[in-house]
Structure formats: C-alpha cells, structure tokens
Amino acid sequence: MGGAVVDEGPTGVKAPDGGWGWAVLFGCFVITGFSYAFPKAVSVFFKELIQEFGIGYSDTAWISSILLAMLYGTGPLCSVCVNRFGCRPVMLVGGLFASLGMVAASFCRSIIQVYLTTGVITGLGLALNFQPSLIMLNRYFSKRRPMANGLAAAGSPVFLCALSPLGQLLQDRYGWRGGFLILGGLLLNCCVCAALMRPLVAMAQPGSGPPRSSRRLLDLSVFRDRGFVLYAVAASVMVLGLFVPPVFVVSYAKDLGVPDTKAAFLLTILGFIDIFARPAAGFVAGLGKVRPYSVYLFSFSMFFNGLADLAGSTAGDYGGLVVFCIFFGISYGMVGALQFEVLMAIVGTHKFSSAIGLVLLMEAVAVLIGPPSGGKLLDATHVYMYVFILAGAEVLTSSLILLLGNFFCIRKKPKEPQPEVAAAEEEKLHRPPADSGVDLREVEHFLKAEPEKNGEVVHTPETSV
Numbered sequence: 001m002g003g004a005v006v007d008e009g010p011t012g013v014k015a016p017d018g019g020w021g022w023a024v025l026f027g028c029f030v031i032t033g034f035s036y037a038f039p040k041a042v043s044v045f046f047k048e049l050i051q052e053f054g055i056g057y058s059d060t061a062w063i064s065s066i067l068l069a070m071l072y073g074t075g076p077l078c079s080v081c082v083n084r085f086g087c088r089p090v091m092l093v094g095g096l097f098a099s100l101g102m103v104a105a106s107f108c109r110s111i112i113q114v115y116l117t118t119g120v121i122t123g124l125g126l127a128l129n130f131q132p133s134l135i136m137l138n139r140y141f142s143k144r145r146p147m148a149n150g151l152a153a154a155g156s157p158v159f160l161c162a163l164s165p166l167g168q169l170l171q172d173r174y175g176w177r178g179g180f181l182i183l184g185g186l187l188l189n190c191c192v193c194a195a196l197m198r199p200l201v202a203m204a205q206p207g208s209g210p211p212r213s214s215r216r217l218l219d220l221s222v223f224r225d226r227g228f229v230l231y232a233v234a235a236s237v238m239v240l241g242l243f244v245p246p247v248f249v250v251s252y253a254k255d256l257g258v259p260d261t262k263a264a265f266l267l268t269i270l271g272f273i274d275i276f277a278r279p280a281a282g283f284v285a286g287l288g289k290v291r292p293y294s295v296y297l298f299s300f301s302m303f304f305n306g307l308a309d310l311a312g313s314t315a316g317d318y319g320g321l322v323v324f325c326i327f328f329g330i331s332y333g334m335v336g337a338l339q340f341e342v343l344m345a346i347v348g349t350h351k352f353s354s355a356i357g358l359v360l361l362m363e364a365v366a367v368l369i370g371p372p373s374g375g376k377l378l379d380a381t382h383v384y385m386y387v388f389i390l391a392g393a394e395v396l397t398s399s400l401i402l403l404l405g406n407f408f409c410i411r412k413k414p415k416e417p418q419p420e421v422a423a424a425e426e427e428k429l430h431r432p433p434a435d436s437g438v439d440l441r442e443v444e445h446f447l448k449a450e451p452e453k454n455g456e457v458v459h460t461p462e463t464s465v
Contacts, residue, residue, distance in 0.1 A: 048171060065368065281338060
C-alpha cells in the first residue's frame, strides 16, 4: 500500500521518559498552542479586514475555517513527509511556511490573497509542525506519556489567553498589516521548537544487519484494526459538536441581554479552567490502575462534555452560563488531554504517524460541517437552546460509539502472546528434560562398546577417505 519509509522511529529503543524528553515536551507545548490558538486569535483582526476590503463577517470567518481545514485535512500529507524525511526537517520547513504566510499576508490587496497566505500557507505550516511534534512526544515518553500529553495539550488554552490580547494590542498600535507582520515573526519560534526534536538513535549491536529502509509511507493497514476504526468514527462524530458551544456561547449571552464585556469573559473562564483540566486529566490517566482503562476514561470525558452541552441549553441567565463554562472547560480539557493518548495506546508507536494523519483527515470534514450546521439551525429557529442540544447529542453519540464498540468488539479480541512469553515457551521446548531416569555413564559406555550395533560406522584406515 505504500513506498519506503525512512523515519518511523528506531525499533528497540526504549523511551527515555525524561531527560531530553522534557525539551521535546516544551516544544510540543508551544506548537500545540500555536496550532490550536492561532486560528481563533486572528479573529481579532476581522473588523479591520471588513473595513479594508469592504466584505462581510462571513467572508472573514473563512480565514479561520481554512486554517483549521489545513490543520486537519493535510494529516496524510504530514504522515508521508514525516515517514520520508523525519520529524525535525518537516517541522523546520513548516515553521518557515507558517511565518512566510503571515508576512506575505501583511502585503495582501484582496481577501482572496489573505485566504491563500494566512489560510493555506500558514495553515499548512502549522500542520507540518503539529503532527510531527506529537509523534516525537510519543517516542520520548512511554510510562509518563499520559501526563506528557496532558501538559502538551495545555498549550492550547495558555496560548489562546495570550495571543488574543496580544493580537488586539498589535492591531491598536500597528494596524492589521503590522500585526500580521509581527505575528509572522513570532511564528518563527516554531523553527526553534523543531530544533528541539532530536531523533532517538538505536545503539548498534554486534551481528545486527543494517536498518531496514523499505517501509510504508502511509500505512493504511491501520484500518484493519477494529480499535482504530471505532476511534476514528467516534472522534469524527465528536468533532461535529465539540467546537460548537465555544463558538456560540458569547452570542448566547448577548441574546440574554448580557453586556459585551461580561459575555466575552465567558471564554476567559472556559480557557482558565481548561488550562488546569488538561494536565490533571493526563496525570489521572497515567495512574497505574487507570491507564489500562484510558479508552473508557476518554469515553466518559466525551459523555461528560455532551451532558454539559445539554445542561447549558437550559441556562436562562449569566450565572447559568458561567456554571456551564466551568463544567464545559473541565470536560473539554479532559477530551483534549486524552484524545491522542488513547490513539497512541490503540495503534502503537510505529503506526501512530500514519494513524494520526488519517484521523485528522476524517475530523477535517467534521470540522467544516459542525459549526456551520449549528449556524444554519440558529438561522432557522433563532433559538440557541436547539444549537446546544444538537451539539450535546452529537458528542453523547460519539461517547456511546466508543464505549459500546470497545466493550463488545475490542475487549473480547484474543490477546496476542507477548514476546517475552513466546521466548520463554521457545526456550522451554528446547530445554532437555530435567529428570529422564537414564544414567548418562551407562549410555556413554554402551555407545563406545558397540558402535556398529547402534547405527555407527567404525572408521579404520581402510574405510576412511
């Protein structure tokens, strides 16, 4: 199904679970922050873009949509590039693309040019950074991987809280063109993070042959794994409703008569709770008694998120929306911390680079369908409650798909023998019996005394050649 692969991670190399891995974790934290927060942070420039090009809000909203579509939809391309060239080179090129797109956007004369530069080029650059950083994190951490995933995922709310005020400050002082130019320079830090992604090198062992170089660029065999198929379907359904409440909660508050400042503060509450929920969820998932059941914990987090959406649909005042944002922030942080950890646990290290690309591609379709479908429902009914009910129903459905599918299809799958067990059985088969009941001295005397009678040939000078 594919060609050759150069970088799929050295086989037989134990994850350090620390050491230089902490530098890799920091780089992944920064990359995750830029990748998820940047499409939302550029929205502060939309009003100036509307005035500059004489367009509507829906036209400027396509910038964020294209950014997210590139981040998710180019997953297989990122997998192929990583498997062919390695994580570090791909991330370096991605950092340059991300910066170049924003710098070029500061010279644009039409909204179409902004789509191509900020949306396509910067979006591709962020995608070429995001996926390889997760792959490197998976290689450097094994026992502490859930905690590492939680800490890296915390980069999203942290950067969102930082980039949005920074973008507003840049717009007020330098305009949208100067703001885009400075943000482009800021994105060059992705190249610094790429330099931190030092590949693990396997120690050469005597008698071992050269490393294999004929592997698949995009391993589609992951679709034979029932666990991966269930995860991909559940994640795609989840994304249909996961991002809808944060998009509409501010407008929901304004519709209830809440002042603009207080309404915008709801996202600050959500992000603040999210910052602490992600590392906490990663820590809990890494506990010895919890980690074998991480799939069920992920399913519970989705179920919790769906219930929060349904409860938020009944909010009738500002206090109700504040309570909703608290519980939504907790559940949203749990989902963000566990989604890639569970995927790593399902497919393993060597197939993760292909699996994450395929999952992100499937989620890209859902990302483009989810919020617009919520907007169409709002246009038709003018009732925010229905939008939140739809989002909650979609997330609840995804949790049931993963829970029931894992319980009935995956849990009963026959376990493959562990390599250590197989080696022990092999050694046991070749081991001579401890107590055979035969005197070895009698056997030796018997063979020396009568060799011809026992099927042997007596070698003499006449019979030997």
